[in-house]
Amino acid sequence: MNIVEKIISNFVNNKSLYIGEKVTMTEHMIQSAMLAEKNKSSSSLICASLLHDYGHFILDNPDKLVNQKEDGKHEDVAYRYLKKYFKKNVVEPIKIHVKAKRYLARNQKYYRILSQASKVSLHLQGGVMNEEESEKFEKEKFFDDAIKLRKFDEAAKKIGIKMKNINNYKSLLNSNLL
Numbered sequence: 001m002n003i004v005e006k007i008i009s010n011f012v013n014n015k016s017l018y019i020g021e022k023v024t025m026t027e028h029m030i031q032s033a034m035l036a037e038k039n040k041s042s043s044s045l046i047c048a049s050l051l052h053d054y055g056h057f058i059l060d061n062p063d064k065l066v067n068q069k070e071d072g073k074h075e076d077v078a079y080r081y082l083k084k085y086f087k088k089n090v091v092e093p094i095k096i097h098v099k100a101k102r103y104l105a106r107n108q109k110y111y112r113i114l115s116q117a118s119k120v121s122l123h124l125q126g127g128v129m130n131e132e133e134s135e136k137f138e139k140e141k142f143f144d145d146a147i148k149l150r151k152f153d154e155a156a157k158k159i160g161i162k163m164k165n166i167n168n169y170k171s172l173l174n175s176n177l178l
C-alpha cells in the first residue's frame, strides 16, 4: 500500500472523535481542507489543512507510538512522519499550527471563539505566546500559511454540513508528494 492509499484508508477507518468536539477527526480534517478550498488557497495549503491533525491517527496506534518513542505532540508526530513523503510547503505549516494558535490567542476576540476543548489544549500546549515568542514566530518562513491553516482548523468543527469524501482528495495528495 502506498502512502496515499494508506492515508485514505486511515481517513475511512478511523472513527475517533476529535478530542472534546462533536465531529470525528476525519470530518474535522476534511472540513479544514474544504475551508482552504473555499478561500482559494494553494494546493499545498489545502493538502496541509487536510493532513494537519494526521498525528492523531498515528498516536492512536499504540504499537507505533511505543516503537517510535513518541510523546503526545501531534504536530511533531505528523511532521516527522509526513515529511518523508510530502513537500516542505505541506509539512512545515503543519509543524507550526499549534504555535499559530498560541500566537493568535493573544487576541482576545480570537481567544473567545476557541471551543472549550481548544482552550484546554492551549494551556497544555504552553499557553498564549509572550511578546518575544510572537516576534520570533512572525519571522518563520511558513508563518502566513500556518496562520491561515489555524483559522480553517478552528472553524472546521461543524456538524450536519455536506461533506466531501476523502477520495475526492486523492489527486491533490498525489500532486503534493515529494
Ligand SMILES: [Fe+2]
Binding pocket: 028, 052, 053, 153
Ligand atoms: Fe485541527
